């Protein structure tokens with residue numbers, strides 16, 4: 001029996017459980033010892049991921065296929081750095097407030113890198129590090145947040161089904177249908193955390 005092949009997506013997307021420290025949000029915040037999370041486990045939470053050719057996003061057949069299959073008709077770019085993002089400091093603060101959206105959050109990192117933190121079935125933070133070529137979908141209703149890493153730069157393609165709605169609903173927003181739907185589809189079915197189930 002050989003060693004199983006490494007998932008090629010892990011070149012650009014890695015995930016791990018976070019520590020509890022209040023240090024700079026842009027640091028990795030690994031636990032000691034490190035506790036990595038597989039991309040399959042992320043998929044159980046509804047978080048989907050792809051490795052794409054970020055140098056060829058304009059003519060990429062794989063991206064085209066994903067967009068067609070999933071109905072991602074809208075596309076724009078969001079560059080997070082003081083020079084390019086209006087109200088940079090306020091946006092950085094807001095991105096890191098724990099929130100959910102009533103639709104999927106789809107981000108394709110075409111340059112730089114950043115951390116998308118998501119809550120697991122037990123309400124623990126998993127840090128998802130997305131680098132150039134990594135694309136992720138966060139399902140509607142999942143609590144999450146975003147921060148730059150210490151390189152301080154990301155350029156992300158934002159995709160959406162139809163006209164985009166970027167509204168963040170800061171936690172708690174457990175009565176929203178999107179939250180209830182998320183729990184039904186990805187938490188209760190998997191026999192997840194009792195506290196989350198009871199609160200819903």
Ligand SMILES: CSCCC(=O)/C(O)=C/O
Nearest residue numbers: 078095107145146154156
């Ligand atoms: C890298 S895109 C900026 C982060 C963002 O749009 C968002 O909604 C985070 O939750």
Ligand SMILES: [Fe+2]
Nearest residue numbers: 099101105168
């Ligand atoms: Fe978000």
